[in-house]
Amino acid sequence: MTTALIIEDNENNLELIRFILEQADYKTRFAMTGLEGVQQVLSIPPDFVILDIQLPDINGLEVLKRIRANLIGKDIPVIAMTSYAMSGDKEKLLAAGCTAYIEKPIDPVLVIGQIQEAIGKESVK
Amino acid sequence: MAIGSLKQKIFCLLSYMCLVLVFLNQAQAGSFFVTFSPKLTIATPQLPTFTLISWLAPYQFKQVISIVLGLVLIVLILFVLDRQLKKRVLHKFLMADKTTEALSDSFKIPAEIIFIASLLLFSGMVAAYSSVLAPYQFHQNKYFLKYLGLGLLILTSVCGYLLGSLRRNRQVEILINNLQIQIKNRQIAQEKLIQGEERLHRQNISLGHLAVMQLRYWQNTEEIFREIAKISAETLNVERVSVWLFSEDCKQLECVDLYLKSKNLHTNVKPLQAHDFPVYFSHLAQHRVMAANNVMQHPATVEFKHGYAQENNIGAILDGAIWLNNHVIGTICHEHVGDAREWTLDEQSFVGSVADLARLTIETDRRRKAEQALLRHSEELEQTVEARTLLLQESEKTFRYVVEHAPISILIINKDAIITEFNPEAETATGYTRKQALGKNFIEFLVTKESRKKAYQMALRTMRGEDFRGLELLLQRADGAKVEFECSASLAGYDVGTGAHQIVAIGQDISQKKALEQSLVRAREAAESADRIKSMFVASMSHELRTPLNSIIGFLGVVLQGMSGELNLKQKDQLGRAYHSAKHLLSLISDVIDISKIEAGFLQVHSEKFELKPLLNEVEHAVHHIAEDKKLALSIDCSNKLILETDRKRLYQVVLNVVSNAVKYTESGLVKVKASIKNKQLTITIKDTGIGIDEAGLKDLFKPFERIESRLRIKTLGTGLGLYLTRKILSQLLGGSIEVKSKLEEGSTFTIYVPTIMPDIISQTSTSVLDEAHLEEHRP
DSSP, X not given: OOEEEEEOSOHHHHHHHXXXXXXXXXXXXXXXXXXXXXXXXHHSOOSEEEEESOOSSSOHHHHHHHHHHSTTTTTSOEEEEESSOOTTHHHHHHHTTOSXXXXXXXXXXXXXXXXXXXXXXXXXX | OHHHHHHHHHHHHHHHHHHHHHHHHHHHHHHHHHHHOHHHHHHOSSHHHHHHTGGGOOOOHHHHHHHHHHHHHHHHHHHHHHHHHHHHHHHHHHTTTTOOSOOHHHHHHHHHHHHHHHHHHHHHHHHHHHHHHGGGGGOSOHHHHHHHHHHHHHHHHHHHHHHHHHHHHHHHHHHHHHHHHHHHHHHHHHHHHHHHHHHHHHHHHHHHHHHHHHHHTTXXXXXXXXXXXXXXXXXXTOSEEEEEEEOTTSSEEEEEEEEETTTTEEEOOOOEETTTXXXXXXXXXXXXXXXXXXXXXXXXXXXXXXXXXXXXXXXXXXXXXXXXXXXXXXXXXXXXXXXXOOOOHHHHXXXXXXXXXXXXXXXXXXXXXXXXXHHHHHHHHHHHHHHHHHHHHHHHHHHHHHHHHOSSEEEEEETTSBEEEEOHHHHHXXXXXXXXXXXXBHHHHHBOHHHHHHHHHHHHHHHTTOOEEEEEEEEEOTTSOEEEEEEEEEEXXXXXXXXXXXXXXXXXXXXXXXXXXXHHHHHHHHHHHHHHHHHHHHHHHHHHHHHHHHHHHHHHHHHHTTTTSOOOHHHHHHHHHHHHHHHHHHHHHHHHHHHHHHHHTOBOOOEEEEEHHHHHHHHHHHHHHHHHXXXXXXXXXXXXXXXXXXXXXXXXXXXXXXXXXXXXXXXXXXXXXXEEEETTEEEEEEEEOSOOOOHHHHHHTTSTTOOOOOTTTTTSOOOSOHHHHHHHIIIIIISOEEEEEEETTTEEEEEEEEESBOOGGGOOOOBOHHHHHHHHTTOO
């Protein structure tokens, strides 16, 4: 069973994503802060990561960089989610190694397709 | 005479030859005949010699007498002639200086007479001798013959003397004749000389008169020219005299005055063109005086032959060129009517002098004009100077007033730093009076020890021409207090009195200003921090407001999808309304935040290179389902090769906004999107057949929270911020613009203009999502 690590500080959003993923038969874990997320990825590597960009301690970009900087985290698909992005943010994230980029608010039906596409892309690699 | 003398010589030679023959015959005839013809001599003693000179054969007495008588007659005739000649010669000699009758007629006769007389004499002599002496040896009466021969000898001698005398007298007469001719010539010459002198005298008088004229009419050049023409005509006795002056371009001669002597009339004729009379003009330019004795023959005037000269019957022309500064400026033309006329040298010289006078006239005229101009100019100058002086006084007054009333301390310092001017404001500011300050060294008097070095430097550098602005000096007031002054100084030219440089220094007490500045700095710092707080607020708002909305929308979506169990129709409808409201709220928040970010200058643009076609396809995709629901024809007309370098996301936002508006407000028909690039500018036209906008609506279209009244308003969702934001993005972020044309019930056309390459000025630092998070860390 595929495991997803959700790094998200907002409880409601976390619950929403968790619900949607579990509906689609994914196993989920979560981290409420950036540092905790990084630690979890590196200690028990998930199959993919759902990463919120606005986090209370270190931001999503930093989290992504730290994951990618490590051998363990190098190839794990990371799907960034942000409620509102500025121009250039997407490019920055993709440049830092982000696999996919989903804008909030998420569409419960479409989001699974987007995630599957992202994971598939990574696995092909 | 010459022929006569030649004849005489021939005659003399012949007669002497005859004489020789006769003497030969006389002296040696006997022996000759004896020697060479003895037979004849013996046989017939009479005959042989007579055959030798047969025409002298008759030697009868009667004949001899007639010959002698003839000789005597000749002598008598010669004597009479000689007397007459002598008398006449004497008469002529005495009357040589009086009689001028032709003499040649009377002296021809004696020449002929002498010739004939000589001829007769010698032929007579020959005849006499031959008739007398030849038969001598045969004659019986030898005495008779002796006396006869003697008589003949005397007669011939007398005859010879008379002839000689006649000839001498004749020569004397010739001499006298010559003398008379000479005297006559002399007299003629003298007469001419007298005439010439008279002319000269007349000319001199005329010139003198003209010179006086010149003095008298010095202000009226034309009058002088008229007078010149008239007097010249009278002096030289010429019918037409005209004065001509060259036009300014030297292309034509203009007649100033033409005087007709016989009519005593001043008139004028039309100008002469240089190209019509090239030779005449070039002659004028080369000669001081041009004398054409015969107009028809002189090379310069032959040009007038068939025109001017013929019309006016002009025979001779005498031109005096008027020279001024090595240029011919005109001519005085004397035209003699009738036949040719020989211009005498004195006439030519007179004309030259008249031309000089004319030149003098012109020169005087010009000088007079120049003098008048100069006078006028100097008057004007005086007036100007007067006006200037007044102005100067006025400005001096103003200057003084300014210095005395300026609300700033003004000091004038000479090169030794001595104060020469100290205005009232300086008195108030420093506490010293003007009297106290004048003559003092500025630095020692006013500047505190702390600032002296600065002040010296300022003074030195100002002297070198540098200007100082806003130099802060600590000055000592009269009451001992130290005040901070802001001084400016500059070199202000020369001091009139000493001729030395002087410095103008102005100063202002800036103690208060300093305090104000500090409070301003504090205020600015406060404002800056307030700004930072605001930007942080905006950033956090975008996050804080959206996060719960995102989960609301998300969960509503989940429930609506039936993921957590089936819903009945009513629940589905009600949850659907909640879902759409939440979405509307989210877009409203997004728009408000966008606007506030743009207004605060926080929104960053991110320029990238991309193709337009896919972007428009995305837009089409986004509105596709709405258009399909309404059965609208949505067409995109865009070439594949349109490449842009701008903020893709913002451009997408703008195009999507306009296109979705078009779709929203069109009930039926079509929406056409057309894109093209021209002159580095992208033009996107969005045309619809929708409800259109009236004029009042067009006015408010781009204002915030203005939703245009229409029947679709309630049906259609909208924030009222869409077009406002669109225009803001275009103008402030992309450097573009938007235009709209619309007619109610017919449709609207929105045109978006965007530069294909984003201008540099727009790229600026601002906050992005990632930076926002960074900002949040500093949140208190």
